[in-house]
Amino acid sequence: MNGTPLNSINSSSPTPLLPPFLLAFSIKSPAAYLPLLKPSSSSITSKITPLLHQIPNPYSPILSRPFSSSLFCEPDSNANLSRLYKTSKELNIPLTVNAASFLLRASGRSELVEESLILFNDLDPSVKNTYLLNVWLSTLLRSGRVKDALKVIDEMFESNDDFNCRPNDATGDILFSFLLKRERNEELLSEDEIVNLVLKFGEHGVLISSFWMGRLITRLCRNRKANRAWDLFTEMIKLGAVLESTACNSLLTGLAREGNFNRMNELMEKMVEMDIQPNVVTFGILINHMCKFRRVDDALEVLEKMSGGKESGGISVSVEPDVVIYNTLIDGLCKVGRQQEGLGLMERMRSQKGCAPDTITYNCLIDGFCKAGEIEKGKELFDEMNKEGVAPNVVTVNTLVGGMCRTGRVSSAVNFFVEAQRRGMKGDAVTYTALINAFCNVNNFEKAMELFNEMLKSGCSPDAIVYYTLISGFSQAGRMADASFVLAELKKLGIRPDTVCYNTLIGGFCRTNKFHRVFEMLKEMEEAGVKPDTITYNTLIAYASKNGDLKFAQKVMRKMIKAGVVPTVATYGAVINAYCLNGNVNEAMEIFKDMKAASKVPPNTVIYNILIDSLCKNNKVKSAVSLMEDMKIWGVTPNTTTYNAIFKGLRDEKDLEKVFEFMDRMIEHACNPDYITMEILTEWLSAVGEIERLKKFVAGCEVSGSTAQKASART
Template identity: 95%
Template sequence: MVEMDIQPTVVTFGILINHMCKFRRVDDALEVLEKMSDGKESGGISVSVEPDAVIYNTLIDGLCKVGRQQEGLGLMERMRSQRGCAPDTITYNCLIDGFCKAGEIEKGKELFDEMNKEGVAPNIVTVNTLVGGMCRTGRVSNAVDFFVEAQRRGTKGDAVTYTALINAFCKVNNFEKAMELFNEMLKSGCSPDAIVYSTLISGFSQAGRMADASFVLAELKELGIRPDTVCYNTLIGGFCRVNKFHRVSEMLKEMEEAGLKPDTITYNTLIAYASKIGDLKFACKVMKKMIKAGVVPTVATYGALINAYCLNGNVNEAMEIFKDMKAASKVPPNTVIYNILIDSLCKNNKVKSAVSLMEDMEIQGVTPNTTTYNAIFKGLRDEKDLERVFEFMDRMIEHACNPDYITMEILTEWLSAVGEIERLKNFCCGMRGFWFHCTKGFC
């Protein structure tokens, strides 16, 4: 443009600043702002363009998105000092959003009050930003009061407002209030979307209120909104938790009729349920179907199956699944799976195998935790193997793995009985930062 003697306009600078902010190059964008009106010549052209509200808002939004809200406030003051370029609703919305996302709700509310005082009208985005921020920080009653006041001033809520509030009340198990807001939403003429229904279904399912979840599902279908896989998975999980497998079968059939395929979560939920009730035959059948459908088993899939066999005392079969997992799949076992097997081996008097598995665990780069050590300590106590328990106590200190009350209960009872109280004292003293109430009796 300079070579062709074309004078850059406010639009030129606006495009440049907008794209710099999108790519988080806020400092470069601020530099362009300074060059706009410095009056310096570039290639024979004297650049002197006053930034407009769009450019200021773009920069304020860019600063807020990278956590520089205070600089955004400073830019708003500069904007205010420029003739004919006063902060508007978008300016305040950008700043309120930035402060709310940073958890500074009071500052967001302060800006909301300021915009009202300055005669800048808030819109539904302003209201939703503050309602969402309050809900995220657990200030649900404040969010409701704020929303009621916003409605009194003429700003009606939309699906986003109600979803945030309904979700917040579902999380604290206040379903009566959630349904009250849902009914209020319907009366206000605001059409609920799939997200609102999914939020209610999820909340009811998590709380085991499957009759209510089913009612919301029926309402959803009546409006012609098709439930998605996530929605069905939520319901399947809920029916599994309340042991209503006939309803699970209905949900699976509905999914199939709707052309929806079960995913990893669907299969994992079914395997976990079958494992919980001890139906190993069904769990294996589901896993085979999962693999046949081309859905790759996850660590949770293997974990549920291994746990099921262990709970039924079939530790050898559990070990076979574990070996297959390591050899045939690309899913590495995690600490939870190792812990299940180590605990089960110890309970079945196979302490040497449990110790070997713990050695393998460390070779594979999987970090043992307090649960791992507790299982080993119990097994070694039953074997009366003092030398090995001392070795694992030293390892626990070396790995900075803090004992819990179970660890102390096992070791205190055992080591005190065999006259090894000094080793117990050394162990407790070696655990820096360990609970004072556990160690004060020894150190």
């Protein structure tokens, strides 16, 4: 039969003999028969396809293995793979699992997802197992077909009776690595949906790895869902998940951010139960957040529990603190004004092998002493770090320069900075900003500009804050030409001024009565797309009110409301004060009533004082007294200025009874009289023979009584 052509085989024969060529296929391993199929990579399809078409149907299943193996010879030709696959379908040659997975991967790599979908649906159900489904799942996820991938997952869950198709650990890793690896995947599924998938996998005996669990907990906590992360954590423990310190540390961080120290302690106890040894990161998280919440003593207690294998919540701990933990504690101590304890902790660092103080250690201490006003101690530490061979950095320089400037030692700050530069240390925009601001505060603008020019020459890139500092300084001093020059320089750098910058300039132009420049600034803001805020409008209203331009003040206020900017108490106060200054107290009262009724802005003591004083000056003392009662209703506490205004009004009305009543109220509110109070009361009460009451008032005793009627009669 060796010489018999393949097409002459009688297909009707009950037991046809397999040709030697095909017999070789059937008995040889892939390593043996592939050379028969592959004389050259480019000729496989052309050689094997005609042969396959000559094979009678009874032999088709036998060809499954050799044919499937032939597919691996076409890795670079999707067209040939497609033709071979079509041939197998025509001849009813089943694919092996490996061949099917190879084709699915090849289609996925070539982004032929629709073709791979057809292939998958056409596969014999007997070929589909967990391995193949995992390959298909990976292909779908890489192609962004998340919904289709989730359908595959559902099918795997529904096939629980068939062990070969159940999801396994690889399934979970494929799915959760895709969902949790990239931030963009937050758009594909919400955190809650991912959590539900994790729990569903867990219920089917597939537990998410500790690594991906940590990633999911981190994402939940970052999105302020620490409670959800906690629930997931406890549920996974119930399902028997074996978690490591990584996942626990992620949850600990989330709970710490929210200051939930009760659950942090509970988590530490659960770690003990699960025999998870806390590591240096675990303790670092605890100490860092305790310090952030100013619970420094608790943080120090954690440090003690770390050292020497002491018991920590029932668990034997032998974790050596590292430099980061010491620095965190030193910084925490300095922030609560316990610098000396910070120094002691630095000495303890030195005694621990491999844990020497570094630049950050010294920076924390120097910052603490400088903020406490102990600049000399800060300089001592600076000298010490140089002797110890710890290199200072720009933060060190900025801390000392800033501390000196805040305490008014500007010359010392300059000298220190010059010396630091001589030693090779450079300043940055923060350094120059601190110095420039200090010289602006003492109106030494020549030195401020000298430093500004020095910064530019040194190659230090100035930021917007440097320019804003100069603009603010010049504006406060009324040097608006200089402020405008700096603004122009700012624009040359391509930095767009913000609302704060424009507000500073507008305030300066208002104070120097250059209202035309104010309009220029407003127009410039509009063209630049910078929206005015409350301060912008309040500045304009206050300026207009001060100059008696009430129409303009009201116009600005209407525009403010139309722009959606809510007027503040300062806005109403400026307008009310303007009307009062112009003798129009009735209009001021109307605006006051509108403020209380139509807006959500509660009146304050300043507004009441303006109105009470104005009412008394306009002989409307009863209305002023009524406002004093209104203050009670609104919960606004009167101050000395309030009482002085009402005392003047009552003096003019000669109403002693009310004066005594308000003197008692003043004592009740622990409101101390000033020299104006004493001047008003001394002159009046002496004249009417009520010196004893005045003495009682000065002594802080009640002054009203039954003799009030007699005193009133004497007046």
